Amino acid sequence: MSANMRSLRFYLGTGLLQGLMLMWLVLYSDWPGSTMAVVGAALLTGGGFVQLLAGQRRQWRTWKAALLLAFAAAVVVQACSELPFTRGVIYSVVAFLLLMTLFSASWLPGRDGFKRRLLGDGAWMLVALCAAWLVQALFDFWTREHHLDPFKSGFLSLRYFTGPPLAFSFLLYLRDLCRLRDLQTQAP
Template identity: 50%
Template sequence: MSALLRTLRFYLVVGLVQGLLLMSVVLSNRLSGAMAEICAGLLMGGTLLQLLPEHRGQWRTWLASAALALVVAGLVLACRGLPLTLLVLGSVVAGLTLLTVLSAAALPGLAYFWRRFFDYALWVALALPLPWIAQALLKVWTTYHDPLKGGWDALVFFAGPTLAFSLGLFLIGLCLATLLRRNTMTAVC
């Protein structure tokens, strides 16, 4: 299997695991308690892994992902007392995303930190609309299917946005790497 296909498989597995996690939380009706913190931690930890696909074989990356998941879970727990408004929710999500991008930029070292930070921020910003688009399409789909009954419909409904985000990260990363390679070749010539 080529390296490109292994990387694509990695992205899709992470997106599927994230979707399965969300499905299990919603279908079990246990969003209260520790499940919200665990979900947020695993979503951000998985995103950190996806931002560093070339380092996925290193134990340091997995350890950093686990540490980020714990920090995010703690932050979500600390924010539990805040009112659940759209502004507060958006601010918390933006803060957690920024923390994830900062962690991904700092993990390889401090050399070229700001370049990596802006690259990852652009990468995430371009991929963020994809889950919302997938969710809008799935909302139309739910007029004919009930995803809360479980089974295949639930998997499609809950894993669709996370898979769209993962696939978006993969494709955008592929395009950015191609552009970077092309610019490097142009500068050398």
């Protein structure tokens, strides 16, 4: 299997795993909403971190850092659970978690090239998030137009929960392909 296919398999596998775990968490677990928010934030933050550092996924320190970041995300969400449940609070917490993930992923490889990695990964992360939100919005529009409830059908639930993480993962895979192409064109 080529390196590109292994990389694609890693990204799509991570996105699918995140989606399936979110689906189980929301639809099948009997945990309270605050616990689901804490676990979901840890899952998405840790998974996003590992995908941003996919080139270093075979290093133990990457996985250790992902676990620490997931734990920190869980602590942040738990600490914010007492705040009013408004859009402003939710968006602020999400923005903080995204920035925390981005800064951590840019910092772990070292200080050399930190700003370049921060800007590059930040741009790709923004595009990947937009793709995930677009997939979610299109699916929401489609289910409303056809008067479907994605929570009452197994296949629709699967598409509802796995679509956005898969879109995010695929865009980060494209980032790696672009980086590989740039490295190949720079090689003498």
